[in-house]
Amino acid sequence: MAGVNVNLNVDVVAFIKEIREAAKTTTDRQAFVRDTLNRMKLKYPGSNIMVFNLGQDYTQRFKNIKFYDSFDCGGCKFGVWAFEDGTFINKGEGGWENWGFSGIFRRSGDYGREVKFHKN
Numbered sequence: 683m684a685g686v687n688v689n690l691n692v693d694v695v696a697f698i699k700e701i702r703e704a705a706k707t708t709t710d711r712q713a714f715v716r717d718t719l720n721r722m723k724l725k726y727p728g729s730n731i732m733v734f735n736l737g738q739d740y741t742q743r744f745k746n747i748k749f750y751d752s753f754d755c756g757g758c759k760f761g762v763w764a765f766e767d768g769t770f771i772n773k774g775e776g777g778w779e780n781w782g783f784s785g786i787f788r789r790s791g792d793y794g795r796e797v798k799f800h801k802n
Contacts, residue, residue, distance in 0.1 A: 697725055698751055701762070705755040711735070712778040714755040718762055719782040722749070726764035730785030730799040736761045738774025744799075771796045 701718055708714055715733045722731040729748055734740060736752060736759045746766035753760050772781055772795040786800045 694749075697721070701751075701753055705753045705760075709756040711756045711758060711780070714753075714760070715778050715780075715782040718753070718760070719784060722762060722764055723784055725749075728802045729764040730767065730783070730787065730802070732761070732763045732765070732770055732783045732797075733781060734761050734770070734772070735759075735774070735780040738772065738780060740773055741771040742768070744768035744770070765799070767799050767801045769796065769798050 701721060704717055704721075705714055718733050719731055722729075722733070726748055730744075732742075732744075742763075744763055744765040745768045747763060748766070749762070749764040751762055753762060770783070771791070774780065776793055776795060783797060783799075786802055788798050788800075790796045790798070
């Protein structure tokens, strides 16, 4: 029987657990988005970050994704990405209760819902 290699970065596992616990302790989606965005900026400095309510329609074309996971908060599932560059189009509602992002970007389109991210 061949050996199975398991390569888990315990630091990332603990980090994901922290975000999941934070999501469980609040129904305030705005607070969750802001908190998760801040945690991601600390964990992935120099990366572009997106936190988005996956219950809404969107288009995502990120390159060199360093992190992705989804988390439940306030009855909504949020996608969380750290990445190098790419484009994101929010086809739904804006506001902190639905999305937050940071990095080097330029917004365009209807209400700035198309975001083009550039390498840091």
